[in-house]
Amino acid sequence: MSIQRIEPGARMSGAVVHGNTVYLAGQVGEGDSVTDQCKDALAEVDRLLAAVGSDKSKILQTLIYLSDIADFAEMNAAWEAWVDSANTPARATSEAKLAAPKYKVEFIVTAAI
Known part of the structure; x- marks a missing residue:
C-alpha cells in the first residue's frame, strides 16, 4: 500500500494517507477563547479532510487535548x-x-476516505 503525505514539512506532515485511512496532525487554532480556537482548528480539520476526499462524517476517532x-x-x-x-466518532479528551x-485545545x- 502506498503512503501519501499531505503538506509535508521538515518536522511533520499535515496529514498522512495510508490505504483508505487519513491521519491528521494535531490541529490547534487561533483566538483568545476555547470556542474560537475550536472553531479555527476544526475548520482546519475540514480543510485537510477535504484535501483527501473525506469529511467529518467519516471521522473514526478524535483525541482532544x-x-x-x-x-x-x-x-x-x-x-x-x-x-x-449522525456519525459521531470514538473520542477521548485529556488535559495536557x-x-x-x-x-487551549488540540484535535x-x-x-476513513
Missing part, C-alpha cells in the same frame, strides 16, 4: 455545534500541556 480540563464544557459546546451528530502557552483526527 485541553490545556485546562475546566474548559471541557466550552470545548464540548463547540464540538457539538461542529460534529456530524500543549506546544505553546497560547494554545488529533483519524478518518
Whole structure:
C-alpha cells in the first residue's frame, strides 16, 4: 500500500494517507477563547479532510487535548455545534500541556476516505 503525505514539512506532515485511512496532525487554532480556537482548528480539520476526499462524517476517532480540563464544557459546546451528530466518532479528551502557552485545545483526527 502506498503512503501519501499531505503538506509535508521538515518536522511533520499535515496529514498522512495510508490505504483508505487519513491521519491528521494535531490541529490547534487561533483566538483568545476555547470556542474560537475550536472553531479555527476544526475548520482546519475540514480543510485537510477535504484535501483527501473525506469529511467529518467519516471521522473514526478524535483525541482532544485541553490545556485546562475546566474548559471541557466550552470545548464540548463547540464540538457539538461542529460534529456530524449522525456519525459521531470514538473520542477521548485529556488535559495536557500543549506546544505553546497560547494554545487551549488540540484535535488529533483519524478518518476513513
